[in-house]
Amino acid sequence: MTAIPSSEMWRSLPGPEDITRVELPNGIVVLTRSNFNSASVVLNGYLPCGSQYDPLDKLGLAGFTARALMRGTARYDFHTLHDMLESAGASLGFSANVHTITFGGRALAEDLPLLLNLLSSCVREPTFPTEQVERLRAQLLTSLAIRAQDPAEMAELTFDALLFPDHPYGRSEDGYPETIQKITREDLMAFHQEHFRPQGMVLVVVGAVTAEEVIAQVNTALGDWLAAPLTNEENFPAVKPPAQSVRQHVPLPDKVQTELIIGTLGPKRNHPDYLPASLGNNILGQFGMMGRIGEVVREKAGLAYYAMSSLNAWMVAGSWEVNAGVNPANLERAIALIQEEIRRFVSEPVSEEELSDSQSHFIGRLPLSLESNPGVAGAILNMERFNLGLDYLQRYPQQVLAVTREQILEVARRYLDPERLIVVSAGPPLES
Structure with missing residues (x-):
């Protein structure tokens, strides 16, 4: 018989008593929990604009956009941005899935303002420099060429397409060589302008900071980000089980x-x-x-x-x-x-x-x-x-x-x- 854990153990797990959740006036949801046993902080989160919005002839657009965010912004070019992170021993990265563009980073607690400043610059003002976009395209095409020869990857890709026909879950989030080739710098800029909004953005910070510090610093970095809410919410088609093997x-x-x-x-x-x-x-x-x-x-x-x-x-x-x-x-x-x-x-x-x-x-x-x-x-x-x-x-x-x-x-x-x-x-x- 399974031993029943004590109620003290349940209460010691993260919960409403020590997780602070605040929604900023511009729609960003901030969640934070303090942990002063470590000198560092971890930042995770997402924006609700994933590959579900990819045009069929340009699959991989959301993922391309996510990976291009750190290739240059209005305030920092590629090298400056990465030098700032490296000098602080910090990290920051972006990726995409069907529903969201996700981000994650870590730094010493004292460098959380730096991390939030760079996050803000990347999500609000990316410039998608042409040279960096083409370098990234070459990397994506190389990854897709490797995928095409990987039995596990190809089996999963085919399985998803058969299980979820005509559905975002059945399409490759990374796209295909022919769709990545079609994506232009203007497509990246348009995707960013149309889909990136503070509304629905979620940001989690855990580490050696108080909730008050986190909320104040997020407000400083992102509180003045204002945009009209999205009006073209994507409706997912119904999913049905296979009719036959x-x-x-x-x-x-x-x-x-x-x-x-x-x-x-x-x-x-x-x-x-x-x-x-x-x-x-x-x-x-x-x-x-x-x-x-x-x-x-x-x-x-x-x-x-x-x-x-x-x-x-x-x-x-x-x-x-x-x-x-x-x-x-x-x-x-x-x-x-x-x-x-x-x-x-x-x-x-x-x-x-x-x-x-x-x-x-x-x-x-x-x-x-x-x-x-x-x-x-x-x-x-x-x-x-x-x-x-x-x-x-x-x-x-x-x-x-x-x-x-x-x-x-x-x-x-x-x-x-x-x-x-x-x-x-x-x-x-x-x-x-």
């Missing part, structure tokens, strides 16, 4: 290993099904030596170099998938064995021991994930992003312990239909 292979000559993905839709992050599905996934293909999948496919049958399952949950939907790296000669046997294990998973409840072990694992790893400033900042950002509530971490152990074997079976049956799975492999061409 689909099988596709991506041939990659000269490869010696085949990457395999078998899966279907999963719950979105803030859905009640998420936690039972997450515990179930841990049993199916994560815990110990990669759960039941790893035990059967890798350890007993010896058909895979690795075999595991994953639950990927986003804002409007998610995926539940099994990943394996196999010898091409073992591909069909591995597929059959994984499908058989999924059938077993949806036909009977998990054991009491499996559930108890997974519950203990989930509860035990939580404090460990919150030992560092980046861990706390990431947790706070996710609580805000998915509207989980500032007391989410404190409620988490109770929620984990409340999940039953019957709930896991019910949720597994709701999502994992063995007769309607997407099966994608990438590697050496199949023998006819």
